[in-house]
Amino acid sequence: MSDRQWITITDIAGPIGFSLSILSNSILLFLIFSRSSPIKGAYKNMLIVLCVFTVFYSFVEMMLKPLIHLYDDTLFLIQRKRFDLSKWITRLIPTTYCWCYAMSFCLFALQFLYRYVAVCKPQYVTYFTGGYFYYWLALILSLATSWGLTAAFMFPQTNRTTESFLFVIKNSYDLDPYWTDYVAYKYFDTDENHVRWVNVLSMFGVLQHGLVISLSFGTLFYCGFQTYVNIQKNTGMSSRTRSLQLQLFRALVAQTCLPMFMMYIPIGFMFSCPYFDLQLGAITNYQTVMAQLYPGIDPFVVLFLIDSYRRTICRNTIKSGMPSQVEFSTTTVKVKPSVSSNALISVD
Numbered sequence: 001m002s003d004r005q006w007i008t009i010t011d012i013a014g015p016i017g018f019s020l021s022i023l024s025n026s027i028l029l030f031l032i033f034s035r036s037s038p039i040k041g042a043y044k045n046m047l048i049v050l051c052v053f054t055v056f057y058s059f060v061e062m063m064l065k066p067l068i069h070l071y072d073d074t075l076f077l078i079q080r081k082r083f084d085l086s087k088w089i090t091r092l093i094p095t096t097y098c099w100c101y102a103m104s105f106c107l108f109a110l111q112f113l114y115r116y117v118a119v120c121k122p123q124y125v126t127y128f129t130g131g132y133f134y135y136w137l138a139l140i141l142s143l144a145t146s147w148g149l150t151a152a153f154m155f156p157q158t159n160r161t162t163e164s165f166l167f168v169i170k171n172s173y174d175l176d177p178y179w180t181d182y183v184a185y186k187y188f189d190t191d192e193n194h195v196r197w198v199n200v201l202s203m204f205g206v207l208q209h210g211l212v213i214s215l216s217f218g219t220l221f222y223c224g225f226q227t228y229v230n231i232q233k234n235t236g237m238s239s240r241t242r243s244l245q246l247q248l249f250r251a252l253v254a255q256t257c258l259p260m261f262m263m264y265i266p267i268g269f270m271f272s273c274p275y276f277d278l279q280l281g282a283i284t285n286y287q288t289v290m291a292q293l294y295p296g297i298d299p300f301v302v303l304f305l306i307d308s309y310r311r312t313i314c315r316n317t318i319k320s321g322m323p324s325q326v327e328f329s330t331t332t333v334k335v336k337p338s339v340s341s342n343a344l345i346s347v348d
Contacts, residue, residue, distance in 0.1 A: 010066075010288050016296070017061060021299075036308060042114060058292070075184070078169070094151075270287060
């Protein structure tokens with residue numbers, strides 16, 4: 001398959017992912033706000049934020065029309081511009097994609113932290129309600145923003161990266177450079193003797209990314225393990241509460257595993273490719289397609305793993321699929337013979 005075909009594939013996947021995201025998140029939000037929803041309190045607010053963010057993420061995917069390309073020991077995140085904007089704005093826009101990437105796993109880490117507190121340390125649940133909830137949001141927004149700013153300023157465009165970028169744009173995708181821009185994840189520079197040396201600024205960027213990833217996934221794995229252990233112990237929980245906690249935990253695990261294999265592990269591998277000078281080229285756009293479809297698929301995990309939501313969807317689906325029919329039954333009434341009639345009278 002030629003590199004140019006990835007443009008067609010990603011252009012199709014973007015609107016599909018956005019449409020799925022609108023559909024699935026709208027259904028989930030409707031069920032969350034319904035009176036029969038078993039999810040209440042702070043976790044309800046977290047799911048609402050996740051739904052809104054997921055729609056925004058898919059919108060960013062569709063608007064930026066990103067491409068990912070590995071060439072010249074550099075990971076290029078390419079944006080195809082829709083509007084003629086100033087250079088500095090155009091430079092910041094691709095980092096929105098990086099911000100969304102970081103925001104997604106920070107949100108998952110926050111959900112795992114809350115589930116851990118709700119199950120293992122219920123006396124501290126109040127620290128996720130009221131005004132405290134906005135402090136948590138501010139924290140993860142700060143982490144994601146630091147990731148985006150790092151991508152913008154610690155992985156700068158250089159003469160070498162621009163030269164490689166123009167080569168990729170022209171030969172692989174046949175795009176007009178004026179209507180494109182990029183973020184270049186390049187960790188080494190090469191001198192005139194072809195000797196590689198570490199780019200110090202980029203290394204600080206890598207350390208920042210590593211810190212955010214370590215905090216997020218460290219929280220995720222620790223809280224996830226402790227939550228599961230405590231649910232299995234079944235101490236101080238009614239069977240109904242335990243069942244709901246298990247449903248929420250399984251949904252959260254599935255919601256994490258899905259992007260783990262669709263996004264985080266593949267992108268983590270791509271980030272490591274420049275270290276080893278792996279030239280994968282345009283095949284890395286497979287990850288672009290996965291990232292475009294993920295925001296629309298993710299809410300279905302909650303919809304089908306939470307029993308009450310699944311039953312509501314199935315019940316309404318069955319009702320809408322059944323034709324409206326009025327069945328008439330014929331009842332035969334036997335009347336004893338009388339002077340006026342000795343016949344059988346059938347009443348329909």
